[in-house]
Amino acid sequence: MTQKLIVIGAGMASGRVLEHLTDADPGAYDITLFNAEPRGNYNRIMLSPVLSGEKTYQEIVTHDDAWYAAAGVTCRFGERVVAIDTAAKTVTAETGEVLPYDKLLFGTGSNPFMIPLPGHDLDGVIAYRDLEDTERMMAMGPDNKVVVIGGGLLGLEAAAGMAARGVDVTVVHIMGHLMERQLDEAAGYLLRKSLEAKGITILCGANSKEILGENGRVRALLLEDGTELACDLLVMAVGIRPNVALAQEAGLAVGRGIHVDDQMLTSVEDVLAVGECVEHDGAVFGLVAPLYDQAKVAAATLLGQQAAFVQKSLSTKLKVTGCDLFSAGDFAEGEGREDIVFRDPGRGIYKRLVIEDDKLVGAVMYGDTADGSWFFGLIKDGTDISEMRETLIFGPAYQGGSPVDPLSAVAALPPEAEICGCNGICKSTITDAIAGGATDLGAVRATTKASASCGTCTGLVEQLLQVTLGDDFQMPAAQPMCGCTDLTHEDVRRLIKSQELKSQPAVWQELGWTTPNGCHVCRPAVNFYLLADWPLEYRDDPQSRFVNERKHANIQKDGTFSVVPRMWGGITNPTELRAIADAAEKYDVPTVKVTGGQRIDLLGVKGEDLPYIWADLNKAGLVSGHAYSKGLRTVKTCVGTDHCRFGTQDSTGLGIKLERALWGSWTPHKVKLAVSGCPRNCAEATCKDVGVVCVDSGYQVGVAGAAGMDVKETERLADVPTEQEAIDLTVAFIQLYRENAKYLDRPYKWVAKVGLDWVKARVVDDLEERARLIAAFELSQSIYRKDPWAEHAAKPAPFAPLANLELEAAE
Amino acid sequence: MSWIDIGHIDDIPLRGARVVKTPVGCVGLFRTGEAEVFAASNSCPHKGGPLAEGIVHGQKITCPLHNWVFDLNSGEAIGEDARIATYPVRLEAGRILLDGAAVGKRSAA
Ligand code: SRM
């Protein structure tokens, strides 16, 4: 008598089992196929082309009615199996009907994971898994807004598909870059760029807080930072979980998935499982290739043949609709690895190979993926690549490749790229002038004015001369920023502005960095340039800062830290002093010192105590003094008119106002100010970065002084009659310094390069420019004028060791 | 080897580091730009700088005190005749496992 086989789920895996089974022995089983979806097996992978309109549902059906009829399968589509009795060997359908089986096959797939945010059960909140979801998305048009949570493969496919229909799509992704599990930052950046070019808005590092509704329907997504994203449909594509509830209730052994052995047999006799619902040897599956191997084995097992499922190497190969992207193998985990990086900013190409023990183990590529399968083959076969290492990155067709041209970043700039910011001169104006006979720097300056003002774009102009004239131009040797690039600091600053580069991966890619993510020299500089130029779009990256700025304290030679609270204008009071004294006692601070900057330094605090001592100091109203930062340090003051018989103006008050305005801002190097109440200059204002000396007629504002490794008197920026003007000039000067100076140049070094006249023209004479500088500084301060200690004190965990293995278990 | 679960990969920021106290002293756990973690001595052979406070770039760490650079694969200092000890570490389903035997921890069994 024919045995009865019942199959739960008509998915891609069980469909393959049925094909193998009926091909090999059509009469072996009397088959009944249940499916919760009201249809048979279709190619789920092709839902995205259906969504974008490139294909119809009919075209992606794998098994149609005729196929099932020919194979003799009884179809019960739109019917869920609700219970199984493994002792009696029966299944119960949704209708209550009980059917006996001889063999049972689970192919229940996965459930999309829904983040349990408030509002996740509102109408209009969907996943991306089946035809119904796809149809909901296809109903959206140009008048609709959709938010997709999840910047992985599925979320991006959903977004790209809807964008192709003209829908206004926003992708909200919690991680720092898209598809972080398959791509590195650089490739993630290029992917983002091309998706944005399709009109998709992408928010990375964005944390969803709540789904807002109206009359039971979704209205908007609320983010942790308060942003509200209006939407008519919200798609959650944040991952899948094996669908195991039914198996669990039936008493099968279940971990993350249904446990199966090498024959695809579960823990219960005569019950098999295949597909995304299984767990084999600790692994669960989310791509079809291994599922097809499982299907072959399951069919053999059902036919009483010998077969065993073997997990293949973990390599995966991925494609996102319309993006030239490739990722294979493993570029995480493991020791002894090396990178080969190739970037061609002009053509938007990025390639990175990861090599271990003379074998290729991983590859990420963007923009030119033609060699993808070749690299994939090398990874899979474990080919020894030591012979071709030098030229490996150029692919199979290319031997003896020449190194990348260091000038390629400048050559790749579009003609309208602005080279000289002072005079607004773009690339084509300069190349035209060169073509017209201006063959040296002086001639270019004379004909175009480029590089004739502050001079910081000189390096770029010289590179353009070289690119245009080739060997006819002798390039003076400029000092590149570091080993990761041939560009100087000034070149990089200029290009960040003119090319609107707003992230570190954008800088690395568009300017042709030769390392995957920079080094300790360039990263802090690039991080500063980005946050100074794009205060709203770019967020400070603590991992690109020296320890002092990351820890908000100065590291000592024994690895402890010093803590210096701010004392506005050098003024303190008994409450603050008491709080400092208490903190010093409580945390066993070995040294308490009065600094040269008119405040108190607690030296020798243990790293893990930092958040706690800050919290205590915060309670007394004390905030970080930024004694560790490339930013505003102190504003030294003297006692001024309040007490001193010679004081002409309120120097203490002005100092406090300046410190309140400037604190928290990041600058190219540290910035120190002082205000003295009269020319006796007790606050030593004439050797500061900005020093104000009060006189009867008003305020003498000096800049570019020094008293460290060099000693130099300030130069007079201007004399002004009112306190407000003294503040305005100071703020405008600091902002001009932030926008233009090379990282780690103190103001006196920077002014020596650009000239005091150039500074005066912008800060003193041009009132419009002064107002712009002040507004730009205020905008930046809307983000940075705050106490970093308070923020970190709220989250002390990262300051403690990750684990303590010193302690032995009780003996 | 005796693998000890010391935390989750996301407890260490991208291109960041944390320390683990062990019987052989502080061990730095360094995460690169990927889901990749290295374990090495936290103490710089130059003047004892705490390496976990340095900057991680590529598969290298720069000491926060005087900028010596170490390759995290081998522990070799670049351009200096010095090296730091490295320890076996691996990742499993996002958990960081450190070899307890190598850091002087007697096995629990
Ligand atoms: C604490 C203090 C000495 C004191 O006990 O008085 C001090 C301590 C340090 N100074 Fe200073 N400087 C201190 C006032 C000064 C002054 C005088 C002043 O500010 O009135 C100067 C000269 C003025 C100037 O800034 O140029 C000064 C010029 C420097 C320099 C040289 C800067 C230069 O451009 O030439 C450095 C090195 C650097 O910044 O690169 C430096 C660096 C340092 C560092 C941060 C060294 C380091 O990187 O670890 C010291 C940190 C000690 C710690 O762990 O807390 N320190 N340092 C003073 C803190 C003032 C404050 O309240 O914030």
Ligand SMILES: Cc1cc2nc3c(=O)[nH]c(=O)nc-3n(C[C@H](O)[C@H](O)[C@H](O)COP(=O)(O)OP(=O)(O)OC[C@H]3O[C@@H](n4cnc5c(N)ncnc54)[C@H](O)[C@@H]3O)c2cc1C
């Ligand atoms: C949009 C999209 C794009 C994808 N792209 C790719 C890709 O490019 N490459 C790749 O390799 N993979 C891709 N995948 C993943 C791939 O589709 C899955 O790995 C594969 O479909 C899993 O097959 P399965 O048979 O295990 O489960 P499924 O195909 O999900 O089938 C399970 C079926 O079981 C039914 N079911 C569940 N419980 C019951 C019950 N109690 N009673 C009756 N029926 C039940 C469900 O309704 C479902 O129809 C993609 C997936 C999606 C959603």
Ligand code: SF4
């Ligand atoms: S003078 Fe030198 S030793 Fe003294 S605090 Fe300043 S940097 Fe340190």
Ligand code: FES
């Ligand atoms: S202590 Fe590490 S470089 Fe000096």
